[in-house]
Amino acid sequence: xDTILLDHGSGGLASQRLIKEIFVKHLSNQILDxxxxxxxxxxxxxxxxxxxxxxxxxxxxxxxxIGSLCVSGTVNDIAMLGAIPRYLSCGFxxxxxxxxxxxxxxxxxxxxxAKKAGIYIVTGDTKVVPRGSVDRIFINTSGVGEVIMxxxxxxxxxxxxxxxxxxxTIGDHxxxxxxxxxxxxxxxxxxxxxxxxxxLILELITRIPQIxxxxxxxxxxxxxxxxxxxxxxxxxxxxxxxxxxxxxxxKEGCDILGLDPLYLANEGKFICILPKEYSTNALxxxxxxxxxxxAKIIGQVVDSPKGKVILETPIGGRRxxxxxxxxxxxxxx
Amino acid sequence: xxxxxRQEINTLLQEIDGLLSAPFRFMEVxxxxxxxxxxxxxxxxxxxxxxxxxGPGCPVCVTHPAEIALGMDxxxxxxxxxxxxxxxxxxxxxxxxxxKELRAKGAKxxxxxxxxxxxxxxxxxxxxxxxFWGIGFETTVPTVGATIVQAQKMGIENFSVLSCHKLVPPAxxxxxxxxxxxxxxxxxxxxxxxxxxxxxxxxxAKEFNIPAVISGFEAIDILQAIYLMIKMDIxxxxxxxxxxxxxxxxxxxxxxxxxxxxxxxPHDGLWRGIGTIEGSxxxxxxxxxxxxxxKRFDLKFQDVKEPKGCRCGEVLQGKISPxxxxxxxxxxxxxxxxxxxxxxxxxxxxxxxxxxxxxxx
Ligand code: SF4
Numbered sequence: 055x056d057t058i059l060l061d062h063g064s065g066g067l068a069s070q071r072l073i074k075e076i077f078v079k080h081l082s083n084q085i086l087d088x089x090x091x092x093x094x095x096x097x098x099x100x101x102x103x104x105x106x107x108x109x110x111x112x113x114x115x116x117x118x119x120i121g122s123l124c125v126s127g128t129v130n131d132i133a134m135l136g137a138i139p140r141y142l143s144c145g146f147x148x149x150x151x152x153x154x155x156x157x158x159x160x161x162x163x164x165x166x167x168a169k170k171a172g173i174y175i176v177t178g179d180t181k182v183v184p185r186g187s188v189d190r191i192f193i194n195t196s197g198v199g200e201v202i203m204x205x206x207x208x209x210x211x212x213x214x215x216x217x218x219x220x221x222x223t224i225g226d227h228x229x230x231x232x233x234x235x236x237x238x239x240x241x242x243x244x245x246x247x248x249x250x251x252x253x254l255i256l257e258l259i260t261r262i263p264q265i266x267x268x269x270x271x272x273x274x275x276x277x278x279x280x281x282x283x284x285x286x287x288x289x290x291x292x293x294x295x296x297x298x299x300x301x302x303x304x305k306e307g308c309d310i311l312g313l314d315p316l317y318l319a320n321e322g323k324f325i326c327i328l329p330k331e332y333s334t335n336a337l338x339x340x341x342x343x344x345x346x347x348x349a350k351i352i353g354q355v356v357d358s359p360k361g362k363v364i365l366e367t368p369i370g371g372r373r374x375x376x377x378x379x380x381x382x383x384x385x386x387x
Numbered sequence: 388x389x390x391x392x393r394q395e396i397n398t399l400l401q402e403i404d405g406l407l408s409a410p411f412r413f414m415e416v417x418x419x420x421x422x423x424x425x426x427x428x429x430x431x432x433x434x435x436x437x438x439x440x441x442g443p444g445c446p447v448c449v450t451h452p453a454e455i456a457l458g459m460d461x462x463x464x465x466x467x468x469x470x471x472x473x474x475x476x477x478x479x480x481x482x483x484x485x486x487k488e489l490r491a492k493g494a495k496x497x498x499x500x501x502x503x504x505x506x507x508x509x510x511x512x513x514x515x516x517x518x519f520w521g522i523g524f525e526t527t528v529p530t531v532g533a534t535i536v537q538a539q540k541m542g543i544e545n546f547s548v549l550s551c552h553k554l555v556p557p558a559x560x561x562x563x564x565x566x567x568x569x570x571x572x573x574x575x576x577x578x579x580x581x582x583x584x585x586x587x588x589x590x591x592a593k594e595f596n597i598p599a600v601i602s603g604f605e606a607i608d609i610l611q612a613i614y615l616m617i618k619m620d621i622x623x624x625x626x627x628x629x630x631x632x633x634x635x636x637x638x639x640x641x642x643x644x645x646x647x648x649x650x651x652x653p654h655d656g657l658w659r660g661i662g663t664i665e666g667s668x669x670x671x672x673x674x675x676x677x678x679x680x681x682k683r684f685d686l687k688f689q690d691v692k693e694p695k696g697c698r699c700g701e702v703l704q705g706k707i708s709p710x711x712x713x714x715x716x717x718x719x720x721x722x723x724x725x726x727x728x729x730x731x732x733x734x735x736x737x738x739x740x741x742x743x744x745x746x747x748x
Contacts, residue, residue: 368392370432374744376742
């Protein structure tokens with residue numbers, strides 16, 4: 055059995071084998087193993103629920119693959135509400151002819167990431183479609199988690215006077231995908247930052263429940279996410295370009311390729327907005343963790359101009375940092 | 388290093404401010420300068436007395452609607468593969484139609500990074516007519532010329548160029564002779580000047596007493612150039628100076644100039660919002676006429692108008708700032724542009740929309 059055939063999605067014997075030999079083998083847990091039509095779950099209190107579909111090209115890239123991405127992506131989204139992610143579902147759409155080993159590698163990577171995040175993949179579905187109907191593999195993951203904050207965190211809670219922190223260097227994922235796709239190699243260790251952030255976030259929100267906003271700057275990058283927050287909260291945000299952590303190699307790579315790191319996707323970073331008096335504490339917590347070691351304060355929330363993000367440039371000038379418009383890089387996640 | 392640059396910039400800004408007793412309007416005529424001035428935040432540091440105006444420096448933007456119509460015509464012909472620079476894809480024509488839409492309907496349009504890519508497509512598809520749509524200034528012309536020479540050498544029969552190339556110095560002459568345009572100095576384009584050198588600009592100083600400085604693209608380059616411009620304006624010793632000596636030689640690039648005059652000859656160029664400027668365009672010379680798409684397909688200019696309500700013509704001449712266009716940011720945004728100045732990343736309207744904090748006029 056070296057390639058996936060239409061039979062594997064038929065629901066018949068071949069499907070059964072695929073489920074046993076790949077999915078159950080790697081993702082096994084009590085709930086999934088029952089193999090019933092639905093997963094039976096126990097959850098407490100308020101729920102955070104999120105879904106995302108992953109169509110990334112290429113499916114394997116330095117620092118991760120579509121498997122690690124589809125677990126950490128949804129786990130992170132659930133966590134941003136101030137929640138503990140618990141269970142994930144996964145739906146596969148696989149192109150006929152895909153390498154069996156590649157699929158196994160992806161599922162293994164999902165299992166490893168789920169373990170890292172401390173969550174269970176409890177139900178799933180597989181469809182195989184004729185060649186050309188999808189590009190190798192698309193995966194949907196949906197998941198639930200328990201909200202542990204009294205009021206869930208939201209992009210609309212930023213207040214003038216708050217401080218804006220970013221949990222680490224930005225642009226890594228976007229540039230990795232772009233350059234891998236184009237076959238360009240960089241002369242430094244370029245890799246995606248793809249990682250589940252829920253444990254770091256749990257520590258942060260339990261120790262600093264005063265946090266106002268958590269958001270992960272995925273598609274559209276830091277610039278777009280900051281703009282979304284500014285709009286949702288009806289505030290202005292001022293950011294200092296020099297303080298935004300960007301690896302020197304990423305900066306150079308972007309210059310050469312005509313990309314702006316502030317608009318590149320990230321898959322293992324988050325923005326944290328909180329009252330100033332808690333910012334030092336937050337930085338300490340973040341910087342002690344490998345996933346937050348490059349965390350920095352990059353700016354502040356102001357009263358006006360409402361709904362806009364202003365960038366202070368290295369020479370001390372000011373300009374608008376606008377929302378990504380038009381020049382979107384497709385299939386980045 | 389960084390704090391030094393900041394220091395230097397502050398000092399220059401103060402000195403410029405000290406020199407100016409009346410408002411000084413300078414114009415840049417290069418899309419890269421437009422973007423640099425916004426993106427570095429330099430524009431926000433100019434005092435009220437220093438006015439920045441963008442001129443006709445964005446290649447996509449200056450392409451006349453009648454020229455756009457020719458390209459659209461070609462794209463609609465059955466056996467033609469039209470090869471273009473990416474920005475052209477989203478420029479609306481007089482009907483509001485774009486090449487992107489034509490492609491979705493089945494027209495064969497390929498994006499190229501260089502005219503050589505286009506020649507390659509021609510070699511690989513001998514049964515198709517491959518046309519490269521040449522737009523841009525003296526910077527891009529030499530590679531287009533070299534590609535035509537190459538095609539001639541290789542005996543390629545199915546390749547041609549729709550030349551909509553434009554020359555910067557004649558446009559500058561047009562601007563300084565227009566009565567209703569007030570410019571006290573020019574920030575001259577770094578890239579174009581690497582090809583043409585200093586001499587073609589000399590008429591600005593000699594005939595019109597307008598100082599002009601060829602400048603690099605860092606904030607500090609631009610500010611130094613502005614400083615030199617103002618110094619000349621006040622001191623009375625008006626010349627053309629070259630601030631960008633690390634890239635621009637006084638005589639320019641001789642080899643590139645030779646290719647241009649070998650393959651092209653000046654003719655009357657059509658500019659958006661302006662119309663014809665004498666000697667400001669380039670057409671393919673007789674020696675290479677079989678590569679001239681206008682002749683090959685017997686293309687004729689039609690009488691077409693600007694997109695309705697779009698004021699790109701005035702924006703390109705620095706007559707109005709983009710946010711004075713009633714459509715700016717409302718009906719016209721980078722996502723659904725009405726005119727080319729909002730399409731191209733180098734267009735004034737797009738730069739204003741993306742980086743602008745408000746008008747400097
Ligand atoms: S804002 Fe749009 S419509 Fe107005 S001049 Fe610029 S491109 Fe034309």
